[in-house]
Amino acid sequence: MDVIKRIDNLMKEQEWSDYKLAAESVLSSSTIANIHRRNTVPSIPTLEAICSAFGITLAQFFSDNNFTVQLNRDQLDLFTQWIYLTDNQKKLIYQLIKEMK
The missing domain is CATH 1.20.5 (Single alpha-helices involved in coiled-coils or other helix-helix interfaces)
Structure with a gap:
């Protein structure tokens, strides 16, 4: 799975900018920028924060089926x-x- 592409798709679904994702996940703007600009795969704690912002679990993030339950x-x-x-x-x-x- 392409983790960065999955994050991008979730951002598009929510119509979120990098700034909005940083604010909702309580991560720095530079962390989010590095994911996109440098193609840096986030660490597990960073990915957990991103998933929390989207209201999904890590399992849902990595799920192959397109059905996700928003929590x-x-x-x-x-x-x-x-x-x-x-x-x-x-x-x-x-x-x-x-x-x-």
Whole structure:
């Protein structure tokens, strides 16, 4: 996958400039400029920040299918917190959510 092309496509979908991506991802303008001008593939932490700005996960970024679910910041935060839970905690939360239906 061409990571830079994928970032460009996401920017076009959102009608974002380099400046807007930098502001939304809380990255420096020079970091975003280097990605485009120097064809520099971003590091994983930089790519995570970019994905967060677009409201997608890294898995969605690298997904081959064109179907992506846009996550708002609260949803993204929940998924991020989920990663740090133990298996038992995940099971309990999942059961709680199922009971709320």
